[in-house]
Amino acid sequence: MDNKIERREFIKKISTFGLGMGLVGASAPQVFADGSPNEKIIVGVMGTNSRGAAVAEGFSKLPGAEVAYICDVDDQAIQNGIEAVEAGGQKRTPEGVKDFRRILEDKDLDALAIAAPDHWHAPASILALKAGKHVYVEKPCSHNPHEGELLVQAAKKYGKVVQMGNQRRSWPNVVQGIQEVKEGVIGDAYFARAWYANTRGSIGHGQTAPVPSGLDYDLWQGPAPRREYKDNLIHYNWHWFWHWGTGEILNNGTHFIDLCRWGLEVDYPEQVSSQGGRYAYDDDWETPDTQITSYDFQEGKTISWEGRSCNGQHIEGNSVGASFHGTEGSLVIHGNGYSTFDNDGNELKKVTVDSGDALDTTGPGFDLDADHLANFRDAIRNGSSLNSPIEDANKSVLLCQLGNIAHRTGRTLNCDVNTGKILDDEEAMKLWSREYEPGWEPTI
Incomplete structure (x- = not known):
């Protein structure tokens, strides 16, 4: 239908x-x-x-x-x-x-x-x-x-x-789909999966170069400790350097992990694990181009993230998305639409709308941003x-950041289910914050 x-x-x-x-x-x-x-x-x-x-x-x-x-x-x-x-x-x-x-x-x-x-x-x-x-x-x-x-x-x-x-x-059909998950259309929802797949090229090995005319590189760095300008950094590749960026899980995963957390009605995890690495190229890219992250919650629910920056093979027919799985079926978010399935894989309902190019780096456009x-x-x-x-959005961002910390430390994190804070791991907690350029430390 x-x-x-x-x-x-x-x-x-x-x-x-x-x-x-x-x-x-x-x-x-x-x-x-x-x-x-x-x-x-x-x-x-x-x-x-x-x-x-x-x-x-x-x-x-x-x-x-x-x-x-x-x-x-x-x-x-x-x-x-x-x-x-x-x-x-x-x-x-x-x-x-x-x-x-x-x-x-x-x-x-x-x-x-x-x-x-x-x-x-x-x-x-x-x-x-x-x-x-x-x-x-x-x-x-x-x-x-x-x-x-x-x-x-x-x-x-x-x-x-x-x-x-x-x-x-704020996307109407996504809101409707999430509400259906909460109302039990797939029974008790216990697992949600988020993914992003793209085929990005190598960023190569950057060379020290003069700052281009018209660019205030000192102000671009702002709060970050100063580093020399290289020719493979601006305007996009900063995403893949820990000093300025946060990798694909926060670049694109934030959207879909947020949907998973929203639909499963969970906040902070008990445990976080993450595997992957920089596999596709030998270059300056520091964050993982392939990352599989799992979040286990005390409510007996799990979220999984699969990010592939350099292999664009689709999942569920889409390059980006989220799916929910429960005792009586599944619901898959695709753009500003969704489908529901029974446990035999039969599609029961489909809600669709044109949603533009999901991989457009400027976003889906005013038709969907407007709301x-x-x-x-x-x-x-x-x-x-x-x-x-x-206060709510930051909980989803924290999930992504915990995934990166688990990846960088190479071990499972145990977390306080009331705050998300990492327990009994001083090395991991060193990544909770960062160093700042003197005089640029944020204060409230």
Whole structure:
């Protein structure tokens, strides 16, 4: 059976579905208590070489929002962001700024959207919160677990809206599929699987080179201790260096591990193990290109992640996705759709919608981003509940980070099921945080 639903009609019902775990009725701060719900939110976007340009265009198209600033350390990326806003139809041309900290002084700025490299996500978010701004931060919300803790604390301290860009929390058919899992369509769900498969090439061996004109490399490094510029680092390959990036499990796994945790209704694991390595090429890539990570929870449930950065063979007919398995069947998420199966493999129901190219590095586009951005806008304007508030989103990010720590230490981690903290392993806990460039340490 092909069950297509009207997207706009369904989105009206999302608030009744329980978008997070225990989040129904949890309201965002009432920040426009004396203003009109029709008032515009004024946004600055930080990091617009790729994903950030899509975010900027999304906000430029969003009714009730306006992009005032495009911030990037690279002149060309600033131009990319400005052109994206223009393509979105915004009449006002945003101002291009290299150092995002300058725009935080603007009292008319309501929010900062952050799509810079991972090592900037939490430090920039915290600086924005301290300046009284709301924050929309792309996944992952932090480079390491300690930064995630600080960000959650800062959001509570300053009372601002902080939403992570795990947009599938707002995709109508995904919301419906997750709700069906919770309601028992596959019986008692006890196992969930997340995956990502791509065929990335080698990044080679970088050579020390002059910093390109128009790039402020010192500001690009920001909180990270200084390293010399190499020609295979910017703008994308930083993902595969521990110093700045977090590997595929946080680059793409965050989205799908988050769905698994959401559907199984679990928080912190008892044990985490991870196997894999850099197999495909001999180059500078440090994070694993193949990673199999398992999370066991005290509720008697398990999540598995399979990431293959250099072998794009599909799983369940899709390069990316998540599936749930229970006592009476399975449910597979595919794009903004899903299918249910009985335990004999017979498809019982299929919900579909066009979802674009899942491997587009800029994201799925405004058609699917729109609801997540609108949810952020509405939380600012009238206190609507967030679909991915930072205190919940950070739990999924922490799962991914624990997978990396298990991989880097080469052993199973035992965790506190109430906090996620690693137990009785001083070496592993050294990876809970990082060193910072002096003077750049994030504080709340």
